[in-house]
Amino acid sequence: MFMCLLICLTPRSGLADIDPAEYELKTSVRSEEQRKQLQAEFAREQQQEAERQRQEDEREARRQAAAKAAWETLPYPLRLTRTRCTACHAADNYANQRHNRIGWELVILRMQHFNEAQLGAGERGMIAAHLAEAYPATGSAALIEALQQLVVALVPFWFWLVWKILRSRHGSRA
Ligand code: HEC
Incomplete structure (x- = not known):
């Protein structure tokens, strides 16, 4: 029982490792310019993703149209x-x-x-x-x-x- 309490009450080293100062440092380093850059990058990625999706939809539509046309040529x-x-x-x-x-x-x-x-x-x-x-x-x-x-x-x-x-x-x- 005593051992158990001892183990439970010992501070966890894992939790102690996290240093909140690190986070503050990172956020404060982000200047306005960097923020804009990141936003632009994000917008670009979104656009690329939308374009990829559009091409994929087009391919799928073409594939379906071809399958339908092939079906209709059958007797x-x-x-x-x-x-x-x-x-x-x-x-x-x-x-x-x-x-x-x-x-x-x-x-x-x-x-x-x-x-x-x-x-x-x-x-x-x-x-x-x-x-x-x-x-x-x-x-x-x-x-x-x-x-x-x-x-x-x-x-x-x-x-x-x-x-x-x-x-x-x-x-x-x-
Ligand atoms: C409403 C369901 C249904 C539809 C529609 C249907 N079948 Fe069947 N068919 C079955 C079932 C159930 C079996 C297995 C039992 C049997 O052999 O009667 C089977 C088995 C068969 C077998 C194998 C029988 C054997 O002796 O090995 C043939 C051949 C077959 N069907 C031909 C056709 C053809 C041709 C059509 C289209 C006109 C058709 N089936 C439509 C339900 C259906």
């Missing part, structure tokens, strides 16, 4: 696809897939009905056409996809066939 279906299809996920989701036109229509239908993608009238067809052109199924993958679609499209026929077979068996037993 409309591509812009539409990018706008509509990257609202929820990155373009990778569709850019690394390959489908024929029907396949892309089905992907977009799924987006609309299961994931609630909002598309305007006629937009699905336009996007599907663009995707089928940009990311088409090729080679054996194209053949397999077309066959799968054919099999699915013939579902009513398969039902009819099964029904026919069952009926003929039933008929032959009777």
Whole structure:
């Protein structure tokens, strides 16, 4: 306890180091002329900073205008696809897939009905056409996809066939 008090009450050498006379000296040395010089320097720096900022703003505006111009030169279906299809996920989701036109229509239908993608009238067809052109199924993958679609499209026929077979068996037993 006593030691503690002793330590606490010992004057701190750090505080004692500061000499107020030094400050007074510095301020008094500053003549009117020096003050003006400093003010001028400060104003100059401010002006330079403002100029730098203005140039930076100009560059940014030019960059934005160029980006907008580049965007506008893209074909409309591509812009539409990018706008509509990257609202929820990155373009990778569709850019690394390959489908024929029907396949892309089905992907977009799924987006609309299961994931609630909002598309305007006629937009699905336009996007599907663009995707089928940009990311088409090729080679054996194209053949397999077309066959799968054919099999699915013939579902009513398969039902009819099964029904026919069952009926003929039933008929032959009777
Ligand atoms: C409202 C949100 C939303 C929008 C808009 C949307 N998607 Fe999707 N998409 C999803 C979700 C959620 C998944 C992941 C679940 C799934 O596969 O259904 C997904 C997944 C996908 C996949 C990967 C599926 C797979 O089988 O690997 C493709 C391809 C795709 N989207 C294409 C599109 C295209 C093309 C459009 C533009 C017409 C679109 N999406 C717009 C929500 C959206």
